[in-house]
Amino acid sequence: MRDDYDVIVVGAGPAGSVAARDAARGGASVLMIEKRQEIGVPVRCGEGIAKVWLDDLGIEPSSKWIANEVDGARIFSPSGKVLVVDQKQAGGETGYVIHRDIFDMELAKDAARAGAEIMVKTSAIRLLRENGRVAGVRINHFGRESDVRAKIVIGADGYESQVGRWAGIDTNLTPNDVDTCYQYTLVGVDVDKRFNDFYCGSIAPGGYIWVFPKSADTANVGIGHQLSKVKHPGDPKRRLDEFIAKHPELRKGYPVREIAGAVSICAPIDRTIADGIMLVGDAARLVDPVHGGGVFSGCVSGSIAGKVAAEAVKAGDYSSAFLDRYEKGWRAQLEEKLFRNWMAKEKMATMSDETFDKAVEAVASVDMKEISVLNVLKAIKERFPELIKEFEDLL
Amino acid sequence: MIDVAVVGAGPVGSRTASLLAKAGFSVEILEENREVGRPVQCAGLVSPRTCEMLGKPRALNSLRGVRVHSALGTVLEVRASEPRAVVIDRSEADKLVASEAVKAGAKLHLGWQLSALETKDDFVILSSMDGRTAEARLVIGADGATSTVRRLSGIVPPAELLPAFEYELACGSETAVSDTVDIWLGSEVAPGFFGWTIPTGSTLRVGLAVCPGEANAKGRLDALVSRTGLDGSRVLGSYAGLLPIGIVEKPYADRVMLVGDSAGHVKPLSGGGLFTGLLAAQACAKTAASCLTADGPSLSRLSSYPSELKCALGAEVTRASSLRSVFKSMSDKTLDSTLRTLSKPSAVALVAREGDIDFPSRLSKGLLAKCPSLLGLAPRALKSLL
Numbered sequence: 149m150r151d152d153y154d155v156i157v158v159g160a161g162p163a164g165s166v167a168a169r170d171a172a173r174g175g176a177s178v179l180m181i182e183k184r185q186e187i188g189v190p191v192r193c194g195e196g197i198a199k200v201w202l203d204d205l206g207i208e209p210s211s212k213w214i215a216n217e218v219d220g221a222r223i224f225s226p227s228g229k230v231l232v233v234d235q236k237q238a239g240g241e242t243g244y245v246i247h248r249d250i251f252d253m254e255l256a257k258d259a260a261r262a263g264a265e266i267m268v269k270t271s272a273i274r275l276l277r278e279n280g281r282v283a284g285v286r287i288n289h290f291g292r293e294s295d296v297r298a299k300i301v302i303g304a305d306g307y308e309s310q311v312g313r314w315a316g317i318d319t320n321l322t323p324n325d326v327d328t329c330y331q332y333t334l335v336g337v338d339v340d341k342r343f344n345d346f347y348c349g350s351i352a353p354g355g356y357i358w359v360f361p362k363s364a365d366t367a368n369v370g371i372g373h374q375l376s377k378v379k380h381p382g383d384p385k386r387r388l389d390e391f392i393a394k395h396p397e398l399r400k401g402y403p404v405r406e407i408a409g410a411v412s413i414c415a416p417i418d419r420t421i422a423d424g425i426m427l428v429g430d431a432a433r434l435v436d437p438v439h440g441g442g443v444f445s446g447c448v449s450g451s452i453a454g455k456v457a458a459e460a461v462k463a464g465d466y467s468s469a470f471l472d473r474y475e476k477g478w479r480a481q482l483e484e485k486l487f488r489n490w491m492a493k494e495k496m497a498t499m500s501d502e503t504f505d506k507a508v509e510a511v512a513s514v515d516m517k518e519i520s521v522l523n524v525l526k527a528i529k530e531r532f533p534e535l536i537k538e539f540e541d542l543l
Numbered sequence: 544m545i546d547v548a549v550v551g552a553g554p555v556g557s558r559t560a561s562l563l564a565k566a567g568f569s570v571e572i573l574e575e576n577r578e579v580g581r582p583v584q585c586a587g588l589v590s591p592r593t594c595e596m597l598g599k600p601r602a603l604n605s606l607r608g609v610r611v612h613s614a615l616g617t618v619l620e621v622r623a624s625e626p627r628a629v630v631i632d633r634s635e636a637d638k639l640v641a642s643e644a645v646k647a648g649a650k651l652h653l654g655w656q657l658s659a660l661e662t663k664d665d666f667v668i669l670s671s672m673d674g675r676t677a678e679a680r681l682v683i684g685a686d687g688a689t690s691t692v693r694r695l696s697g698i699v700p701p702a703e704l705l706p707a708f709e710y711e712l713a714c715g716s717e718t719a720v721s722d723t724v725d726i727w728l729g730s731e732v733a734p735g736f737f738g739w740t741i742p743t744g745s746t747l748r749v750g751l752a753v754c755p756g757e758a759n760a761k762g763r764l765d766a767l768v769s770r771t772g773l774d775g776s777r778v779l780g781s782y783a784g785l786l787p788i789g790i791v792e793k794p795y796a797d798r799v800m801l802v803g804d805s806a807g808h809v810k811p812l813s814g815g816g817l818f819t820g821l822l823a824a825q826a827c828a829k830t831a832a833s834c835l836t837a838d839g840p841s842l843s844r845l846s847s848y849p850s851e852l853k854c855a856l857g858a859e860v861t862r863a864s865s866l867r868s869v870f871k872s873m874s875d876k877t878l879d880s881t882l883r884t885l886s887k888p889s890a891v892a893l894v895a896r897e898g899d900i901d902f903p904s905r906l907s908k909g910l911l912a913k914c915p916s917l918l919g920l921a922p923r924a925l926k927s928l929l
Contacts, residue, residue, distance in 0.1 A: 405653070
């Protein structure tokens with residue numbers, strides 16, 4: 149390890165690794181640090197990702213990390229009405245159930261191949277500042293502290309991001325904009341591995357329960373539960389346990405992994421940069437508010453931030469005025485959809501079970517070429533215009 | 544009340560649980576971590592035979608060569624004509640064996656950290672850190688080198704607990720897909736043990752273990768990385784653990800049995816614990832089943848366990864233990880001259896033809912015949928192998 153780099157990336161999840169990769173490919177010297185002892189572990193993710201975007205970001209689908217390729221999704225309303233969305237109709241919204249630990253490791257290897265240096269068991273303690281600018285990161289590596297200088301720091305440190313806070317970027321969340329999550333990886337279950345299943349309604353207030361099959365006998369079964377609707381700390385786990393108890397095909401399984409976590413489900417935040425700082429992925433709250441997925445937007449934002457970092461190094465300009473290219477870049481690709489889906493989430497969080505039933509029925513009765521969140525909203529608009537009055541201009 | 548509580552969902556615990564569940568006993572596995580197979584504490588190099596025994600987890604790379612480096616620069620290289628070892632993903636292997644146990648009817652509990660054992664007349668009460676309890680007629684401690692079951696039941700630990708440390712390094716693809724393992728000897732590199740570099744197909748695992756009491760395993764590993772010219776600037780994972788060496792003579796107490804790392808069921812020369820542990824699992828399950836069927840796993844009934852273990856493990860572990868004593872007594876200079884002696888084409892050919900990482904001591908007789916001068920190293924210990 150040197151003590152001076154062009155770019156330090158804090159956090160080696162997908163957003164961090166893609167940022168490190170693309171900054172290094174652009175010619176910058178890059179150090180990526182990860183606080184855990186092993187990249188990709190522990191997995192805190194439902195592990196369902198879409199597949200159409202991977203190619204654009206230079207991520208080659210690999211049998212190493214694809215656990216299962218699904219044909220589509222099934223959405224279950226509270227009374228048991230089912231909306232089946234096959235791969236063609238899903239417009240790329242469904243795709244693979246992956247091994248996130250291996251996926252993360254492979255993306256980190258890509259970053260290493262591009263020339264980025266990587267350190268594990270290394271946490272950022274604070275930002276170094278010089279003349280009012282960011283000048284690097286103070287790190288703790290295996291219990292030893294040292295200063296590493298850098299011109300740009302990319303915060304890819306996830307939901308609990310500290311880099312943003314240290315840099316004075318407002319990433320605060322209200323309890324309405326957080327889903328607390330609990331998930332089991334169950335083995336010995338009997339699931340239809342062709343579909344990712346989603347159960348909505350009061351079963352998971354403000355969120356949903358998912359069953360993502362990793363194989364015919366193994367599935368991730370989890371719940372996202374809006375934090376503002378949690379009355380007791382154990383609510384998400386209790387609701388998930390109740391759900392599993394009611395489903396014999398899941399009840400016979402046993403967990404080989406259980407995880408708790410949280411994900412932001414907020415509208416896009418006002419600012420994700422400061423002088424010498426860019427936030428990417430979950431740290432920048434770039435998570436789809438409807439389904440809580442963040443791998444796609446993490447990789448997209450990471451790639452843009454990595455490229456902009458390399459350009460900034462070439463130009464010798466690390467000001468927020470220059471880094472605004474990143475801010476504009478991710479907004480052009482992601483903001484409209486994130487905002488619309490946030491509006492949809494806000495609405496869904498207030499919907500009664502009866503309304504969910506009606507909505508699922510309405511959509512199921514329409515023959516759609518492509519079922520995306522947008523098309524679903526359009527279909528609902530036809531039948532229940534009052535449901536989406538507040539944001540119909542976004543459709 | 545259940546028949547058996549297995550503490551630890553590593554492959555050895557899960558296999559023991561699986562065998563007992565298949566035999567019709569009620570079995571629960573209590574795993575302290577929230578994920579089976581994490582954190583990984585293993586280099587993941589096993590024989591094709593052991594890979595088969597684990598239920599065939601994916602092989603990340605196949606290996607058929609080994610280069611042994613002495614501290615003085617001698618390199619002994621042996622290549623077999625077919626793969627003699629495979630690299631596996633330990634986390635996946637652990638989940639595979641745990642799934643097998645679950646499908647056989649064992650119940651698996653995660654985040655179950657054992658804090659107390661209370662032995663009653665005909666059962667044991669196990670308590671967890673977070674206030675859960677389980678009652679079992681028999682407790683099997685498959686909870687690793689630092690076994691809590693062993694400590695709580697007053698069983699003596701394995702003779703040596705060697706600190707081990709390993710990195711997973713990103714590296715060039717040529718290095719990663721190599722089919723040759725490097726072993727690094729020497730009192731500087733890894734006193735009392737050795738260092739290794741294992742190509743995994745897409746990364747390089749480099750690690751070492753040192754004799755007990757040597758505090759700075761990480762410092763020595765960093766030194767090994769730089770002296771072997773490896774690029775240590777791209778570390779994807781770091782792993783620390785203890786290698787338990789030395790079979791525990793009496794691996795049981797009243798209604799308690801130990802199996803696997805907790806009882807030193809590990810190959811003494813290489814520190815590999817999967818092959819030996821899976822064999823021990825069979826002996827453990829067999830003993831447990833017969834005691835549970837009879838009037839209960841009382842102390843006197845469990846006394847047949849050591850002989851069952853001996854039967855399952857065979858002579859290999861004992862012989863390899865003697866060889867480890869000889870190895871530990873050797874100076875860097877002696878190790879160097881030994882490697883040079885073994886470089887004789889007939890000796891290399893013998894290892895290439897018959898070398899088996901699960902049975903390293905089997906070669907000792909043949910090698911001593913080809914290189915009789917080696918007998919001088921430790922006449923008594925080595926003669927006992929002939």
